[in-house]
Amino acid sequence: MEDHGIKLPKEFYLGTASAAYQIEGATTQDERGPSIWDQYVKVPGAIENGDTGDIACDHYNRWREDLEIMKHLGLNAYRFSISWSRVIPKGRGKLNKKGLDFYSQLVDVLLEYKITPFVTLNHFDLPQKLQEEGGGWLRRGVHNDFNEYTDIVTQELGDRVKHWTTFNEPWELAWQGYHTGEDAPGLKLGVDAALEASHNVYLSHGHVVQTIRDNVPDAEVGIVIHLNHVEPATKNPKDIAAAKRWEGCQNRWYLDPIYQGQYPEDMMKLYGPLLPEIQPGDMETINQPLDYLGLNMYRRSVISGGTDLAPVNIKRVNPPGEYSDMGWEIYPKGLYDILKWTDSNYPTKKIYVTENGVACNDPITPDGRCHDTRRVTYLREHIKQALKAREEGVPVHGYFAWSTMDNFEWAYGYNMRFGVIHIDFKTQKRTIKNSAYLLQNIAKTQ
Ligand code: IFM
Numbered sequence: 001m002e003d004h005g006i007k008l009p010k011e012f013y014l015g016t017a018s019a020a021y022q023i024e025g026a027t028t029q030d031e032r033g034p035s036i037w038d039q040y041v042k043v044p045g046a047i048e049n050g051d052t053g054d055i056a057c058d059h060y061n062r063w064r065e066d067l068e069i070m071k072h073l074g075l076n077a078y079r080f081s082i083s084w085s086r087v088i089p090k091g092r093g094k095l096n097k098k099g100l101d102f103y104s105q106l107v108d109v110l111l112e113y114k115i116t117p118f119v120t121l122n123h124f125d126l127p128q129k130l131q132e133e134g135g136g137w138l139r140r141g142v143h144n145d146f147n148e149y150t151d152i153v154t155q156e157l158g159d160r161v162k163h164w165t166t167f168n169e170p171w172e173l174a175w176q177g178y179h180t181g182e183d184a185p186g187l188k189l190g191v192d193a194a195l196e197a198s199h200n201v202y203l204s205h206g207h208v209v210q211t212i213r214d215n216v217p218d219a220e221v222g223i224v225i226h227l228n229h230v231e232p233a234t235k236n237p238k239d240i241a242a243a244k245r246w247e248g249c250q251n252r253w254y255l256d257p258i259y260q261g262q263y264p265e266d267m268m269k270l271y272g273p274l275l276p277e278i279q280p281g282d283m284e285t286i287n288q289p290l291d292y293l294g295l296n297m298y299r300r301s302v303i304s305g306g307t308d309l310a311p312v313n314i315k316r317v318n319p320p321g322e323y324s325d326m327g328w329e330i331y332p333k334g335l336y337d338i339l340k341w342t343d344s345n346y347p348t349k350k351i352y353v354t355e356n357g358v359a360c361n362d363p364i365t366p367d368g369r370c371h372d373t374r375r376v377t378y379l380r381e382h383i384k385q386a387l388k389a390r391e392e393g394v395p396v397h398g399y400f401a402w403s404t405m406d407n408f409e410w411a412y413g414y415n416m417r418f419g420v421i422h423i424d425f426k427t428q429k430r431t432i433k434n435s436a437y438l439l440q441n442i443a444k445t446q
Contacts (some may be wrong), residue, residue, distance in 0.1 A: 004193040004380050004438060006363070006387065008446040013116060013398030014439065015077030016420060017355050019123035021053045022407040024083060030098040033089025035125040036136065036177075040184035045377065051413025057088040057200075057423050058406050064407065065430060071113040073436055074443040078115050079354055080106075081168065082122035084149050091127030091144045100156050107160050117161050118354070118400070120224065121150055123168040124410075131185050137197035139172065143204040150208040151215065154195055158216035165294055165354070166205040166212075169226040171250050174198035175309075182411050191311070192444035196276040201258070202257055205283035224294030224354045225254045228336035233304035242305040242314045245270065249312045251302070261287030262280065270311055288344060292353035292397070294425045295342060297382075300334035324374075326359035326416055332381035337398060339389035350397045356382050357402035359409070359416040362433070370422040370433040379435055383442065402440060405430065 006015060022035045032156065036266045041052040059066055070078055086099035103119075112118045125137050151205060154164065167173065174184040179194035187193065206224055212221050230251065234244035248267040261283045268275065306315025322330040335356060342351065358378040364370050379401055390396040406419035416424055420436035423429075 001117050004441060006383055006445060007291060007440055008379065009387070009390070010446060011397070012072040013077035013118075013400070014076045014443050014446075015079060015115070015118075015398070015400050016404035017079035017400040017402050018059075018404040018407065019054070019081045019120070020083035020086070021123070021125045022403070022409070023057040024086075025056040025058045025407065026114040029060060030086075030102070031089060031096050032099055033085035033091075033096070034128040035085040036128055036131050037125050039128050044188060045141040045188060047411055048282070048413040048415050049307065051408065051415075053408045055407045055425075058428050059405075060102065062091050062428065066116070066389045066421075067106070067113060069111050069430060070115055070404070071435075072163070073432070073440040074343045075439060076114065076116060076149050076227060076443065077118060077398060077400065078110055078404070078445075079118040079120065081120035082153055083125055085125065087126040087148055087153060088127065091102055091130035092105070092148055099385075100152070103153075104156060107157055113384070114326075115259040116163065118163040118165065118352075119153075119157065119161050120168050121153065121231050122146070122166065122173075122298070124173055124177075131422075134175060136185060137200045138193060140200055140203070142200055143207045146204040147207050147211055153345055154212050154215040154219075156376045157320050158212075158219065162216065162218060163222075164212050164216065165209055165221050166200055166223055166226050167222045169296060170201045170205075170223075170254055174201060174294065175253065181308075182256065186385065190274070191271070191309070192274040192276070195274055196272060196398055198253070199278065199282070202286045203282060206288050209288040209290070220291040220350070221292050222290050222292035222352070223252075223258065224296060224363065224372060226296040226300040226343060227251050227255075227338050228299060228353075229301060229341055230301045233302050233319075236304075238305040243303040245312050246301060246303045246314045249309065255342070255346050256330050257283060257286045258290065258293075261350070274311075283323050290348070292350035292352055293342070293348050294352050294379045295338065295344070296355035296402075297335050297338055297353065298356065298358070299328040299404075300328065300337065302329075311395060323360045326412070328359070330358065330374075332385045335382050336385035336389050343389070343394040348395070349373050350395050351397065352400070355402040356399065357418045359418050361415075361417045364422060364424070364431055368431070371430050372435050375433070375435040376438050379438060384428070396397065401435070
């Protein structure tokens with residue numbers, strides 16, 4: 001492999017990330033309860049090719065092999081999520097010991113391999129029972145259930161897991177689950193529902209921060225937000241205003257409450273009657289001091305005025321350039337820009353780049369390898385941009401490539417491959433891609 005030109009700092013996490021529903025499979029094994037994704041994938045037309053997560057990468061049964069590969073690559077961290085309905089099949093009440101034991105064993109072997117576990121408590125899946133009772137995240141009291149689940153998981157794993165994330169990508173969870181309907185539970189209820197779900201997710205986040213700290217006094221606690229650097233498509237004041245609204249909708253709506261204890265005023269005004277009820281004390285609950293921000297970034301957002309997501313009224317513009325198989329622009333400087341923007345507007349102790357990656361569907365070639373050249377370039381250039389921001393003082397302490405292995409890419413099913421490990425979904429054969437060897441080479445520089 002040609003020289004990548006990267007020297008990793010000491011004390012820096014380099015790893016990959018995954019999510020339970022996307023890789024585990026075994027959706028009915030060992031008394032796991034159904035989640036909203038098990039239900040949603042049954043809706044005709046919801047997922048490309050009618051794919052489901054029933055088997056996925058069968059990681060629930062093949063996790064030892066997957067961890068062996070991480071060890072072989074010399075990665076020092078792994079970010080994964082816990083399936084709530086594997087641990088508490090009905091969302092509250094009866095615990096499924098076998099489900100909890102799965103994660104406990106996983107953590108033991110990670111530590112044996114000197115791989116630091118970063119655990120996400122919620123990465124898009126919710127026990128189906130809680131969806132049926134009161135509409136999932138639309139029910140304000142859902143935070144009690146999330147707290148019960150957090151309490152159980154942190155009591156069990158907290159002696160070994162020290163990095164905890166409450167939620168992954170609250171914007172996607174709320175807007176794509178309750179407004180655009182492209183993700184589970186697949187509801188198209190409107191912006192008001194997305195804002196309501198979002199507020200309840202944030203209340204749940206706020207409530208469990210203290211629970212994690214009580215159970216794991218030496219924990220680092222954070223949240224993971226999908227942040228893209230926003231740029232107006234032109235200097236036209238209409239585009240500038242639209243870009244500001246998109247930045248408000250996707251970035252500031254999620255950062256302001258965490259770091260400033262309030263929703264952004266301009267967006268409150270814009271949403272007006274669509275806003276959920278914000279009760280006295282809510283913003284204080286949400287505004288818990290955190291130890292880190294998890295930042296997910298894939299592309300930048302170039303925005304003009306339009307009619308999408310009214311009243312946000314934007315249109316995403318695709319400037320000339322290189323695009324992934326998913327149709328997302330490849331723009332490494334966007335990672336530097338968003339890190340700098342975040343650091344100057346929301347100074348925080350630590351930032352981890354918790355997801356960054358690219359969909360390129362490269363096949364296995366006759367030499368038995370996967371030459372995912374575009375991903376090699378993508379990861380290398382983005383890691384450089386993250387380290388550049390770090391050199392300029394942004395407290396970037398880790399980088400996780402999305403994703404550990406090709407997996408169930410939500411509404412795209414198995415059509416989009418993000419992994420640094422190739423999965424043959426017919427045979428479950430794992431093949432280490434060139435991009436994983438790049439990470440291995442970078443890891444060696446530490
Ligand atoms: O696969 C997803 C992941 O679950 C959340 N962040 C974006 C990834 C790529 O779409």
